Amino acid sequence: MVWLRRTTHYLFIVVVAVNSTLLTINAGDYIFYTDWAWTSFVVFSISQSTMLVVGAIYYMLFAGVPGTATYYATIMTIYTWVAKGAWFALGYPYDFIVTPVWIPSAMLLDLTYWATRRNKHAAIIIGGTLVGLSLPIFNMINLLLVRDPLEVAFKYPRPTLPPYMTPIEPQVGKFYNSPVALGSGAGAVLSVPIAALGAKLNTWTYRWMA
Numbered sequence: 001m002v003w004l005r006r007t008t009h010y011l012f013i014v015v016v017a018v019n020s021t022l023l024t025i026n027a028g029d030y031i032f033y034t035d036w037a038w039t040s041f042v043v044f045s046i047s048q049s050t051m052l053v054v055g056a057i058y059y060m061l062f063a064g065v066p067g068t069a070t071y072y073a074t075i076m077t078i079y080t081w082v083a084k085g086a087w088f089a090l091g092y093p094y095d096f097i098v099t100p101v102w103i104p105s106a107m108l109l110d111l112t113y114w115a116t117r118r119n120k121h122a123a124i125i126i127g128g129t130l131v132g133l134s135l136p137i138f139n140m141i142n143l144l145l146v147r148d149p150l151e152v153a154f155k156y157p158r159p160t161l162p163p164y165m166t167p168i169e170p171q172v173g174k175f176y177n178s179p180v181a182l183g184s185g186a187g188a189v190l191s192v193p194i195a196a197l198g199a200k201l202n203t204w205t206y207r208w209m210a
Contacts, residue, residue, distance in 0.1 A: 018079065041143075045136035045183030046190055048100045052076070053131045053191045054198040056106050057123060061202045066114035073106035092156050095146055101138040105131045120199060128195035132187030136180050 055076075056069035077099060084097045109127040116122035 041136070041140070041179040042183040042186065044100075045139060045179075046187050048102070048139070049105070049132045049135045049187035049191045050194040052102050052105060052135065053109070053128050053195045054201075056109055056131075056198075057127065057195045058198040058202050060110065060113060060123070061120060061199055064118065066110045066118070069106040069109040069113070070103060073102035076102050096156060098143060098146060100135070101142045102135070104138050105135045108134055124195045124199055125192055128192040129188045131195075132189065132191035133184045136183035136187060140180050 052073060056072045059072045060066070060068040062068075080097070080099045084094055084099070087096050088094045108130040109123065112127035112130060113119070113123045116126070
């Protein structure tokens with residue numbers, strides 16, 4: 001039954017990585033940010049933090065080797081960059097989809113696992129918190145380095161958007177003054193239970209396949 005157990009593990013890893021790519025494609029383009037201004041950045045930060053941590057900690061505990069979470073984040077990044085080619089084929093600029101910066105946050109998770117001598121609970125609590133805190137910061141730096149999102153959103157409207165979601169002028173500070181702080185705070189809180197879920201899924205898989 002070892003082959004069935006390993007196949008189930010790897011299937012889960014692929015499914016989560018592919019879902020993270022789809023989540024990025026559907027919610028990570030310029031229009032997502034510009035339609036609802038910085039509210040979108042907070043929602044996007046939380047979704048990406050939780051999506052990263054559940055798969056990364058699952059894969060890391062499965063392998064038991066520090067560095068596996070970074071490898072998993074690299075897979076997510078490669079998947080997303082390849083999927084961006086579909087938009088490019090439709091005539092959109094290749095940077096129309098903003099690829100989140102997953103790798104540095106995953107490195108912090110690996111570092112926590114390594115520094116605590118492969119302590120699963122420390123990885124869940126400390127590592128999950130670090131992922132939630134760091135990803136919005138790295139992602140904001142990433143956004144500041146790309147072309148003006150509002151200009152691109154008007155020039156290349158997404159064809160799947162309904163008419164009522166046409167780009168609007170961002171209202172920075174309308175709801176709160178710091179989307180990074182809010183995204184980091186909410187992400188840090190939510191990433192811990194999601195990390196625990198990823199660790200529990202790892203245990204459940206062994207039980208199912210025993």
